[in-house]
Amino acid sequence: MLDLERLRALHSVATYGSVSAAADVLHVTTSAVSQQLAKLERETGQKLLERNGRGVRLTDAAELLVTHADNILALVERAQADLEAHRGAVVGQFTMGAFPTSIRGLLPPALGALRTAHPDLRVQVQELDPMQSMPLVARGDLDMAIVQDWNNQPLPHPEGLQHGFICDDVADVALPPGxxxxGRDEIDIKELAGDPWISSSTDSVCCAWLIQTLRGCEAEPRIDHMAYEIPTQLSLVAAGLGSAILPRLGRCDVPPEVVVVPLKPALTRRVYAVWREEAARRPAIRAVLAALRG
Structure with a gap:
């Protein structure tokens, strides 16, 4: 009979491209992964990995086995979720990815409430952009992600994910001194299309949204500086180096030199959680979502 943990090791190598990357994800040594794969080769009587330069590649037999491993691991997760649902207990480890302002604005009270209501649930949070966290949920490396998309740019979802709405958030524009x-009460973003901007990195949801929105105003975006943390962006705005989009959720202290003005039409983003369909019956999913909604 095939060993589940050995299948998981092979599946991780296929997903992440190397033995060392699989070891990092599984939180074991590369030697441990190699030993699992060697045992799996003996179990199957098939060669599963071949040298490919400095790395390895999967053989045809391994590719076939990984296809079945996808289904097997999904069934195991569904079985675990059903057992938890049957027991009705909110227990165990729960891993979550969340973007920075949601960590600051949503998670502290939610995590406090979860600790009080469900002391046997251990929640671990990583700060991740939705572009990073959603694939990790889809692959099973995270149990849930808190993500966002903007009113004019929905976020594409990997297959096999469910989602639950948390809240809507409004964003304003932070303008440099002078x-x-x-002095305006409201600004149309079209009026700022040619300005220099400060945003997060180009592989983030917010930067991708800003570039698309400015191009929709028939202006080629001029993003002079990129910083992921909002306080850093505001420091650059205060220095007169550009404007930035400033969400209200988890808003930090704004430097006195910076002027914050609402946008018209209003700029809103939808904040929601995503999780795998196989895990939907886990009581922990429902408990965490309820805590996030307050």
Whole structure:
């Protein structure tokens, strides 16, 4: 009979491309992964890995086995979720990815409430952009991700994920000192299309949204500086180096030199959680979602 943990090791090598990367994800040594794969080769009587330069590649037999491993691991997760649902207990380890302002604005009270209501549930949080966290949920490396998308740019979802709405959030524009529109009550983002901007990295949801929105205003985006943390962005705005989009959720202290002005039409983003369909019956999923909704 095939050993589940050996199948998991092979599946991780196929997913992440190397033995060392699989070891990092599984939190074991590369030697441990290699030993699991060697035992799996003996069990199956098939060669599963071949040298490919400095790395390895999967043989045809391994590719066939990985296809079955996808289904087997999904069934195991569904069985575990059904057992937890039958027991009705919110227990165990729960891993979550969340973008920075949601960690600051949503998670502290939610995690506090979960600790009080469900002391046997251990929640671990990683700060991740939705572009990073959603694939990790789809692959089973995270149990849940808190993600966002903007009113004019929905976020594409990998197959096999379910989602639950948490809240809507409004964003304003942060203007540098002396900006000619700083005295306005509202600003149309089209009026700022040609300005220099400060945003997060180009592989993030927020930066991708800003680039698409500015191009929709028939202006080629000028993003002069990139910083992931909002306080850093605001420091650059305060220095007169550009404007930035400033969400209200988890808003940090704004430097006195920076002028914050609402946008018209209003700029809103939808904040929601995603998890795998196989895990939907886990009581922990429902408990965490309820805590996030407050």
């Amino acid at each position: 900006h000619p529109l700083a």
